[in-house]
Amino acid sequence: MRYLIAETNWDVMSLAQELVANGTLLTRTDRPEDLLHYAKIGHADLILIAADQMDKRTVSMDRLHAASPASPVVLVTNAVSPDAMSGFLAAGADAVVDCSASVEEVLARLQAIARRGHGLGRPVLQYGPLRLDLMHRRAHLGEVRLKLTPKVYELLEFIALRPGRLVTRENLLTHIYGLENEPDPRVFDVYMCNLRAQLSASGGAVDIETARGAGFRFVAADMGTGGIAA
Incomplete structure (x- = not known):
């Protein structure tokens, strides 16, 4: 599978390194606004962006979903509170991943989200x-x-x-x-x-x-x- 990822902080950059080591294909950018362009020109099984990079003027959840309707959008954050988690999901995120969890758990969660986009419950x-x-x-x-x-x-x-x-x-x-x-x-x-x-x-x-x-x-x-x- 191929993920589209905006590497805008160390947490997301570290996650990208783990994904590459796991064999996942990545389309990478360090500019969140590029996600919209890349999402339109190539299929992504998953779109990953740091939660603090969401900005209605440049990269909103609605714009990401419009650019690639079939691609789940996952927000990456660190030690997210229940209230913040609820707010992200209510805003349209398909999932929120806490990168303070173990690498194995994060990778498994991401793949589960990506494959459910293809209607698969199991790997x-x-x-x-x-x-x-x-x-x-x-x-x-x-x-x-x-x-x-x-x-x-x-x-x-x-x-x-x-x-x-x-x-x-x-x-x-x-x-x-x-x-x-x-x-x-x-x-x-x-x-x-x-x-x-x-x-x-x-x-x-x-x-x-x-x-x-x-x-x-x-x-x-x-x-x-x-x-x-x-």
């Missing part, structure tokens, strides 16, 4: 023999763990979270590389070929279809079950 996504462990960023086909590089895993996770939906090449590249320079198109083709080769062992139970000139679709024989592991 496991399953379609037939394909199982994705969203927390540990691993994929298995049956009992065999797929040997995926981080970028190929991100490609699979992004498209598997949107089963049956058309995903453009640009969507995938923006998700994997963010605002960085994108690679030679042939590199992306290698990633896709590698992923398809590994999924071919499913015997057609899961596959990635190409819509010529449009993009790609993740398809699975049991898509009607919603893909959520029991």
